Amino acid sequence: MLRRKFIASAAAALSASTLVPQAVTAQDAWPSEPIQIVVPWSAGGATDSVMRILAGEVQEALEVPVTVVNQTGARGTVGTKAVIDAPHDGTTWASGGVQDLGTYEVQGLLDTSLEDWHLFLVVMNAPVLSVGVDTEFQTPQDVAEVMNAEPGKLTVGTSGIPSTAYSAMQAFQSHVGGDFRAVAYDGDAPTMVAVVSGEVMATTQSGPGQAAMIKGERVRPLAVLSDRELTIEGSDPIPPVTEFYPDFNAPGATILVGIFLPSDVPQEVVDRMGALWENEIANSEALQSYASENGSIFNPIHGEEAMDLAQAAVAETAWRLYDDGATEVSPEEVGIPRP
């Protein structure tokens, strides 16, 4: 099938038709052209690996080639902007975390808001509070104790300040009090190296980023910073932080990962995507086993359900950023009310 396609396209290429720019024409049954998923983070990361699996599933279901393109840089805005600039015909998909997408505007990074997109969510990644195996911490209370007794002594590795892991640690700190010292690393892998080697004491990177090290017992997970237990296949379940601090509530800390289509794509595209999500994606074994092996939570939702969840998460994240002085604009100004 692929081979025949090559010959057909070779013939098309040889005809002079390719000498003129191809106009975006109305297609009879979407999709008839290859689909590109733009991942705004580098290959090998948490978003990238789930998108590559998703691409395989979509390719099978829609019967068109689906490729993943990594357009990295500037905290994901480069890739997202590329999708905004591409034709809104449903063949170029944005991807990443909803919390990033929804706070670009308050951070003054990119002029876009949640309402400009159709959300098709795939997984949720909750932050896990982990410590090095050589440290003495056994429970989140131990960590809180050090933060209060000697503010600033606890070093916490995160992928950047601000970042989702940093926000999660701040949510924990504002709940238990005290202070910590954030040390910035360049993504999941370097952060984990720092925890394993003992350069920093703790981290709050998300589940998939830590999965390999938790399975290898090179870090000790203390709690998931959400209200749900997390099981990574091949290791013991990690208790939710609410088991220790029942009032802890930070919906923004659990990153909602999915793909995003501009809101003005043809209705036909939205309908087909909705069907795809309900039938094929929701039942995808590849995605389910990826999630359970890598510390992700499978969450195939779309439409209003996805939007409600996303709005709550974005509101919490945006206001936390604003209260920390990390944003340039008040969330109120761009229509995000305080939760």
Next chain:
Amino acid sequence: MLEFLPYLTTAFSKLFDLQSLLLAAAACFGGLVIGALPGLTATMGLALLTTMTIHMESSDAILVLICTYVLAIYGGSRSAILLNIPGTPSSAATALDGFVLARQGRAGEAMGMATMGSVFGTLLGIMLLAIITPPLGEFALSFGAYEFFWLALAGVMLSGGLSGNDPVKGWVSGLIGLLVATIGRESSYGYERFVFGMTELSAGIALLPAMVGAFGFAEVLYVMRRKMNASISDASDRVIPRIADILKLRWTIVRSGILGTITGLLPGVGEDIGAWTSYALAKRFSRTPEEFGKGSIDGLTAAETGNNASVPGAIIPVLTLGIPGSGVAAVLMAALIIHGAQPGPLMMTTDPQMIYDIIAMLTLAVLGILVLGLGLTRVMVLVLKVKDTWLMPVIAVLCLVGPYAIQSRFFDIWVVVAFGILGFGLRLMNYPVAPLVLGIVLGPILDQNLRRSFTLADGDYSPFFTRPISAVLCAVVVLMILAQVGPTRRLGQNIAQRGLRAIGRRT
């Protein structure tokens, strides 16, 4: 002790299917041509190929890149011997004796011994890679922010100090590379540096477009500057070397292989220096040092063994530290990252198979050297007759399409052009380009680890000098600087000469 065996057998068995073997053969031939053609250096070829294999299956892409890397370093010896032009910079030492031999009508013999030197050099390098990498990976965990800061600094300084003939210019080039790396949104606090309101710049300068520009685009301009093609020597004598001839040079080969691997291992010091140090050491140990430069098979073999042994050597720090051992290895590391591998101290934990896959691929490439190197002499003579004026426009097209293909960003085309002009200008002014590229790679590592160290130090700066590895790396940096200051430089030269004389006497 033997727990690596299953990994190794898996790695080899993965390569033994028709598709992988065909790909490897094609990559080996491509690498040979890239290395042999004077306008295509190994760094440029690998950078271009990385852009072109980006959409391939990752294991296939890495196989192609490794085979190309090894064969390109080897292929440089062809044009060094037949044209007196090193096809890739690491063959400069080969040209000294190789071309003299070719004029004496011994071109075939020279090519044969160069081939054997490369084969044994790579094999020795692979063995050392297999032995050193796993323990070094665990050891590398004791590298913290302080050590990485010094390592990155030492890498840029070593590369700048040794790449050209003037360390000051090499360091200028390295500093510019480091500065280029600071462009864009930095990852600690998300502040935009040197962006001046241009949205495209806030993502920073991507490594591969910059590299293809500085090596590829600039190389096309540099080659077009030459008015004529060099004339090619005749090669009709026996190519396949005699076993006895190889055995005669066994110590040269072993010495150069080990020295080459160690040279490759040092951050920022790659194949070029591997060849020169091996050549110098062979001359020092030779009973007939006066023949060096006048057609010495000994010298030729040393240089070729040294540069190829540096290839596995340069890959070791990529796999264990995430710091490239040479400019070409920097490209390979970028490619590994793009294909989802995470080179660094935890590679032995997270992806041990990758290390053995690379060992298997390197071994396959050695086979490529042996078969293509001894078998394709006629074809290669024809390849070397291709005219620059016909080849260069094709290279120019690939230099622009390839980097665009990585991220489909039109901005990257301008990056290629800008770095092409920058690289060309620097070469005209006699500034080496390799430190620039290394600077771009090591810049983020230097920046983040320096500031991270300050955060961790919390006011006490002694760990920069008191942690054992930090102290050693710091000493390297200080020595590099002292070696350039008048009085200390003369003192150092005296000591080095006396030391070498002492070694020479003992043998």
Next chain:
Amino acid sequence: MTPDVSMMRARARDLWAGLGWMTFGAAIAAHATSMPIPRHLGATTITGPGLLPFMLGTGLALLGAILVLRSVRGQAVPGPDDEADPATVSNRRSFAALVLMFGYAAAFALRQPFVLCTVIFIWAFVILFNWREAWGAARLRLVAGALVLALAVGFSVEFVFENLFYVRLP
């Protein structure tokens, strides 16, 4: 080229380049001091974004000063280009190549049809640099040969990238 002449060339280049690096480095260092320090996020003067650019700018200015001082004192290290025979090289050829390549890059970046641009570029490049050496029938062969190469490269690159790698070319 005699050693004296290449030394003179290297000295003159070092002097001007050194002055250039000094100015450039100083400008960067000055700009770096104006970068803000995000203290509310826990940053200090030595962990702020401006630290490394400041150090690099200062270093560049220092190296520039060394080049200038060395040149004034009559020292320099001539490189391969200072020693090259001017008869074998021509900057005009590089400039011509640059103009063609820049034009092609611009056309590509401005999303002009890819195959057409590539064919024109390769064809023009080959003819420009071989025209003077070919005469009569050889010129005809040159024009035809260049066209064959250009068409082959244009279509095969387009085919490989668009149909095998699914990269969208303009």
